Amino acid sequence: MSRRRGGVSDEDRRLWSQVAASAAPLPGQVRRNYAPLTASELKPTAVLPAQGQAKPALPIPDAPRFSMQPFRIGQAVKPPRATASLAPTPAEALASVPVAMDHRTHRRMSRGKLAPEARIDLHGMTLAIAQPVLERFVLAQHSAGRRLVLVITGKGKAGGVDAPLPVRPGALRHHVPMWLGRAPLGRVVQQVTPAHFRHGGEGAYYVYLRK
Template identity: 50%
Template sequence: MARRRGLTEDEKQLWSRVARSAVPLHGSGKPACPDSFADPAKTSSPRPVKVPAVTPPMAMPSPDPGRSRPLRPATSYHPPQSPAEHLAAAPVRMDHKTHKRLKQGRLRPEARLDLHGMTLAVAQPELAQFILSCHASGLRLVLVITGKGRSGDHGPLPTRPGALRHQVPHWLHMPPLSAVVQQVTAAHVRHGGEGAYYVYLRRRNCIV
């Protein structure tokens, strides 16, 4: 590497005049003489600037594809209500004390009709004639026997065993019988249980 040449006397005097007339931009220090410039090769490297580390944002866990949909609660199977259960949930439209005695089997029916073994086509007119006749005679409590049928029987309603047990309460709550029937309740076991119904009739002057 070639050695750097120094300044001559004339160059030093010229630099001194220039330096005296120069105004420093920062601070009050005087311009340094060119001879005092450090060799660029010998100057120390600047200190590295410490850059604060940036913490990367926390990655959100990816959703589990197998659980992307909300789980539905398991539903339990509720078998349909029997005619006796349906009637038990119906509102009481008669004297509560009399109704309690009726359910306990402590009231004796004044007349009875046995529909057991009849088809629906034959049983419906027989039921209508019986109920209207009893109401006209001033009777209040009658018993209608339908039979229990067999549990778990299926098939068309007109021919299914136990069809009368399901249909008779509907007929009693439909015109023309609904106008004279006040309450229908499953009979006590001493009068046939779920294979028969107590039918409590309105008074003759209280037809609705």
């Protein structure tokens, strides 16, 4: 059996002639003699574009777009400013604490309409000295039956709010609310709020004691 490369073998031609000869025509149809298919007829042909017609181009995905800031030669490049998430201020932290005392009394106290029964000034003290002094003062006022006391801490130096604790100026203003909320003072303190401006504003706290 001989077979030309890329074409149809003699055996294929013989088989096709036998099949064509044994095929019976449909009723009313005339029998035709089917000649064996040539190699060019059996070979698959590729569909080529017409002459002068460009091949269809594949879709190209859009390139990412980048926006650049205007820049001139010799211009100094400023590094991007780092944005750090700072902790909330004492006033913001205390504002999120639920009111644990009589709402009417709390409203009058926040508006500066209640006069503190005692006060202590921690301004200028270090953290190590101020904490035990505050604890003795609050416990003594609670034992004496007083309800509203004023704790003065000072506002701290201007422009130092971004410094890390405990070296941040005004560290007392940030630590005093924490001291008042934990042992041994947490069991006798009912509410802590920033003082009204007539009693020191952000540099002082109202401390409402339990009975």
